[in-house]
Amino acid sequence: MFAFLHHYYPVFVQGTAQTILISFIGILIGIGLGLCFVSLRRSKYRLFQYIARLYIAIVRGTPSMIQVMLIYYGLSKMIDIPQIQFLGSGLDRLIPGSIALGINSGAYTAEIFRSGLISIPRGQTEAGLSLGLSNRTTLYGIVMPQAVRNVLPALGNEFITLIKESSVLFYIGVQEVTAQALGVGGTLYNFIPPLLVAAVIYFVLTQLMSLLVSLMEKRLGNAYLKVPE
Amino acid sequence: MFAFLHHYYPVFVQGTAQTILISFIGILIGIGLGLCFVSLRRSKYRLFQYIARLYIAIVRGTPSMIQVMLIYYGLSKMIDIPQIQFLGSGLDRLIPGSIALGINSGAYTAEIFRSGLISIPRGQTEAGLSLGLSNRTTLYGIVMPQAVRNVLPALGNEFITLIKESSVLFYIGVQEVTAQALGVGGTLYNFIPPLLVAAVIYFVLTQLMSLLVSLMEKRLGNAYLKVPE
Amino acid sequence: SSNKADNSVKTIQNKKTLVVGTAADYAPFEFPIVQNGQKKIVGYDLLLSKKIADNLGVKLKIVNTEFPSLISELQDKKIDLILAGMVSTPQRKKAVAFSKSYYTVKNVLLVNKKNQARYNTVASLKGHSVGAQQSTTQETITKSQLADANPVVESNLTSLTTELKQGKLAGVVVENAIADNYVKSYPHDYAIAKVKLTTPKSFRYINIAARKNDKALVKRVNTEITKLQKNGQLKELFKQAQALQAENK
Amino acid sequence: MTKHIIEVQHLKKHFGKNEVLKDISFTVKPSEKVVIIGPSGSGKSTLLRCLNRLEDDYDGRVIFYDQNICQAKTTDLRLIRQRMGMVFQQFNLFPNKTVLENITFAPIKLKVMTADQATQKAHELLKQVGLDDKAAAYPQSLSGGQQQRVAIARSLAMNPKVLLFDEPTSALDPEMVGDVLGVMQRLATNGMTMIIVTHEMMFAKKVADKVLFMDKGVVADEGTADYIFNQTSNPRTKEFLSKVMLSS
Amino acid sequence: MTKHIIEVQHLKKHFGKNEVLKDISFTVKPSEKVVIIGPSGSGKSTLLRCLNRLEDDYDGRVIFYDQNICQAKTTDLRLIRQRMGMVFQQFNLFPNKTVLENITFAPIKLKVMTADQATQKAHELLKQVGLDDKAAAYPQSLSGGQQQRVAIARSLAMNPKVLLFDEPTSALDPEMVGDVLGVMQRLATNGMTMIIVTHEMMFAKKVADKVLFMDKGVVADEGTADYIFNQTSNPRTKEFLSKVMLSS
Ligand SMILES: Nc1ncnc2c1ncn2[C@@H]1O[C@H](COP(=O)(O)OP(=O)(O)OP(=O)(O)O)[C@@H](O)[C@H]1O
Numbered sequence A, B: 001m002f003a004f005l006h007h008y009y010p011v012f013v014q015g016t017a018q019t020i021l022i023s024f025i026g027i028l029i030g031i032g033l034g035l036c037f038v039s040l041r042r043s044k045y046r047l048f049q050y051i052a053r054l055y056i057a058i059v060r061g062t063p064s065m066i067q068v069m070l071i072y073y074g075l076s077k078m079i080d081i082p083q084i085q086f087l088g089s090g091l092d093r094l095i096p097g098s099i100a101l102g103i104n105s106g107a108y109t110a111e112i113f114r115s116g117l118i119s120i121p122r123g124q125t126e127a128g129l130s131l132g133l134s135n136r137t138t139l140y141g142i143v144m145p146q147a148v149r150n151v152l153p154a155l156g157n158e159f160i161t162l163i164k165e166s167s168v169l170f171y172i173g174v175q176e177v178t179a180q181a182l183g184v185g186g187t188l189y190n191f192i193p194p195l196l197v198a199a200v201i202y203f204v205l206t207q208l209m210s211l212l213v214s215l216m217e218k219r220l221g222n223a224y225l226k227v228p229e
Numbered sequence C: 001s002s003n004k005a006d007n008s009v010k011t012i013q014n015k016k017t018l019v020v021g022t023a024a025d026y027a028p029f030e031f032p033i034v035q036n037g038q039k040k041i042v043g044y045d046l047l048l049s050k051k052i053a054d055n056l057g058v059k060l061k062i063v064n065t066e067f068p069s070l071i072s073e074l075q076d077k078k079i080d081l082i083l084a085g086m087v088s089t090p091q092r093k094k095a096v097a098f099s100k101s102y103y104t105v106k107n108v109l110l111v112n113k114k115n116q117a118r119y120n121t122v123a124s125l126k127g128h129s130v131g132a133q134q135s136t137t138q139e140t141i142t143k144s145q146l147a148d149a150n151p152v153v154e155s156n157l158t159s160l161t162t163e164l165k166q167g168k169l170a171g172v173v174v175e176n177a178i179a180d181n182y183v184k185s186y187p188h189d190y191a192i193a194k195v196k197l198t199t200p201k202s203f204r205y206i207n208i209a210a211r212k213n214d215k216a217l218v219k220r221v222n223t224e225i226t227k228l229q230k231n232g233q234l235k236e237l238f239k240q241a242q243a244l245q246a247e248n249k
Numbered sequence D, E: 001m002t003k004h005i006i007e008v009q010h011l012k013k014h015f016g017k018n019e020v021l022k023d024i025s026f027t028v029k030p031s032e033k034v035v036i037i038g039p040s041g042s043g044k045s046t047l048l049r050c051l052n053r054l055e056d057d058y059d060g061r062v063i064f065y066d067q068n069i070c071q072a073k074t075t076d077l078r079l080i081r082q083r084m085g086m087v088f089q090q091f092n093l094f095p096n097k098t099v100l101e102n103i104t105f106a107p108i109k110l111k112v113m114t115a116d117q118a119t120q121k122a123h124e125l126l127k128q129v130g131l132d133d134k135a136a137a138y139p140q141s142l143s144g145g146q147q148q149r150v151a152i153a154r155s156l157a158m159n160p161k162v163l164l165f166d167e168p169t170s171a172l173d174p175e176m177v178g179d180v181l182g183v184m185q186r187l188a189t190n191g192m193t194m195i196i197v198t199h200e201m202m203f204a205k206k207v208a209d210k211v212l213f214m215d216k217g218v219v220a221d222e223g224t225a226d227y228i229f230n231q232t233s234n235p236r237t238k239e240f241l242s243k244v245m246l247s248s
């Protein structure tokens, strides 16, 4: 059943590289947008709060496939990206595609950051302020590091979701794993074996991502959470 | 820009009905599977725990689009469903499609139920047992009602996700909203307007779903969580 | 319609590349294979594209995406030409300009070998699911000529034929070239049904699509097609594509 | 009937490598009030939880009315637990049930009483603990002291033969403590058998027939309240008491 | 310099419609120990938090060394807070920092000392509170009593002129209370100005120069420790004290 792999594995390797690339860019943009919108959401100004809420509501309320297509068709009308080929797809698809993924992920990331900040007891802020520290130092020196540590698992889940969601980019012609599997299926006149291969690839990628996140959790100081005997 | 709606609105109405139908069935199946797998996960027997973990890991680690296609092709070998047409799609696609959605959702639902049970302090179980109640009565009479109340928001989010994920069924020929929008887009040679319409439809559906869940939250007794002055 | 000078050929020659859009799940017209460890999209349309690029003296670049979105990509100037086994329907003619035809199709019903005897007539399909690719002439034909059947529309042809093999569909309406190829590749799985489908004239011709204003480009393309038709190379290219698929499946 | 309600014999319990109870033995007579004191982590809660098998897998024997709890089958165990009420530090009221439902839930479910009987009994008990006006309230709307008194009423609804208290006032604001201790004092006066883990030394002095001082998993000292608080020469007891009394 | 370090004048604070502080006035002299007692919800914490403007938007004036805290600009406020240490019921140590880092973080960040000076000072303070061996530990690995002593050391690192304590021992196991009170007692003896909200009446009797009894947002009674505990005729004070003393 998987004899075709012998011949077609380079296609899957290329697709995997592409999936990793778009996921990586998407994650970076997602974190950036998340930080940006969590600030808006916590801002004193109603208008900013409102913008952030609207963005989050729209992203969470519509399928990512539709978002990706709308952003791609929308962006391609607005900006002109050179059609340089990279790993088998044009940059004019890769870039809007990754941006779309990032815009989608940003809404979830913003909510995760927000929950992280909420999770840190008010007492931590008060302890910082009562020592004479500024609001800024208290936020970035005391609250944030703890918040980031707390939300790492949730962030990890979001990254995993993003890796999986990246499969919708096949519809705008990005040659990632799903697109490659569908293409090979077209040549073989049979979909099932290449789709199984794609499923395994995603599974491995997402497992690696959770491994990575749990390593980071350890590095970011599991120590202080452990209660020694 | 939306003049086409004048002509095409019945297509979207049909698609919306279809989306609601498959989401509804998917949610029911998801809840059933979730309950089933959370029992396996908490079972004394290693093998059952292992099966539940594997199921959850696979579902969470692969894109739902690939799952849906593989489940659909797989299921169709196993069960035989009459090809009765319903709202523009055969039951033989609607049903396996909904089942696929349910299988996907079940993994998340199981984890939500599990977190709900964990969220109830051990003291509640102990109080029940110390009054002489059986394990069963304690679980179903005391812990479960509180757990369900606690996880309602998370369940609501999962239902919203399912409504959005149902868009992948267009790939197995279910004529839900996305499929209809893409069809209209292919006819108009312009995807943006019909996709925008689809996005609005999903947005309305998901907002309605969150409304429904928050009503249920109220009914399931917000009272006892409020601390009157 | 405009009197402005048509720069379409010059633009392509200036950027030294011709960008052709296709949807590579349609063997033998276009499909991916691996050659020397590299993925490559090949097929009849690609061989022809190469000839056109050569004629223009530029490099060829392929953009592979979903069939239903090709025309919109063309209009967004993401691609210069579509070579994707695209039939020049009157409706499409409103949106794009078509070259001369380089292939003539007839539509047939591809069925599972087991059911070859079962589906002989249009009536025998009543109440059964028949597949067609979304936004294609086959979709229109299915819906008009097999009105009693249940149409199943998906964006990808292979997903339909996979379903056919699984017994989920009674038949799939496809072009005869594709159908022949399926039968040749998998004689035990697929067969062509005796069901009579008529292919209206306006649905018969496969052409290359270009933007409406790119008249000069269409002209150049037509010249090349005429040349290849005359010296018999067009048929050769098709056979070459079929052979390529046979050795890669 | 023996002269003891509860007999604990050579009770041992470990969590992994941590030996929490090391050979504990003592007895409780009808109407006796046993108070257990000792530093944090000495195993007081664990001991109490072993008595009604909320902790499992221990060595030794716990005899309750001639029945060995350690070997009781599930159905017997449930009957035993009905006759052995337990009051927790964290009250553990059911937050989704009203005060009345909290008290009547178990008797009705276990078919010990009809719904009417249970309701009547609940109102009586609520009167006893001074909270009859709160029958329809939800636990979250009560103060800690009120919640704990409801929890006591809930235990009493099953007509237990003995009540176990695990630091019933530790989670309370100081002004609430008095009300709860008042209720307990009245129960004691009325002849209820009680085993009480507490840090309220004044109260212990007042009600205890017997005081056990636990330290590191053993009963390090044992005797009447007078003995423990005034006469003992055990240095650990004295050190502990000096620390705890200093703060109050 | 005035003879008062802190002067509170007609302080009023409400949360929504809930008037929590209703016209509070009192003064604190250098080296004075003011103990605030009163039932739960009477506004003790709110009062303390108003003193260093952790609560905002109140009426009245709080004068600290001639400066009106209510109108201090952000930069001034930060200087004021540096000179006014606060110790919380929940300790509020930074869990991701070691004990040493907890103490040195603020002095270093605020450039009050160099890193070396801060570390040296931290070790001195840790010695004072008896925890020099825990410098490298994380807060979670310490007992509550140890954490609270670190929190006191952290406050002292900024060389404050006055220390505010909000029920510093309420969250502690009884045996831990003594250690923390011991540290506070020594601070008091060394002349630190202190405002202490507490339920530890014995301790209050011992160290208080002045006791404020708060009830429902007002200072209902006020005087020396001897007056409040032995002489007052205020019925609310007496009722409160009888409740709190009964339990201990
Ligand atoms: N479920 C458990 N798993 C592992 N160790 C436990 C468990 N329950 C208690 N222990 C350990 O057993 C020892 C005794 O705990 P226990 O709660 O009985 O003490 P305690 O005397 O009640 O203390 P406290 O006064 O703080 O309530 C402690 O070292 C504790 O860490």
Ligand SMILES: Nc1ncnc2c1ncn2[C@@H]1O[C@H](COP(=O)(O)OP(=O)(O)OP(=O)(O)O)[C@@H](O)[C@H]1O
Binding pocket: E015, E018, E020, E038, E039, E040, E041, E042, E043, E044, E045, E046, E047
């Ligand atoms: N942030 C807030 N928002 C609204 N109400 C508050 C807030 N903080 C305190 N309160 C209310 O103010 C009143 C006084 O609270 P405060 O915490 O000052 O009392 P307290 O005397 O410290 O009590 P305790 O002894 O329980 O600590 C209470 O009724 C409380 O509910």
Ligand SMILES: [Mg+2]
Binding pocket: D044, D045, D046, D166, D167
């Ligand atoms: Mg305990």
Ligand SMILES: [Mg+2]
Binding pocket: E044, E045, E046, E166, E167
């Ligand atoms: Mg307070």
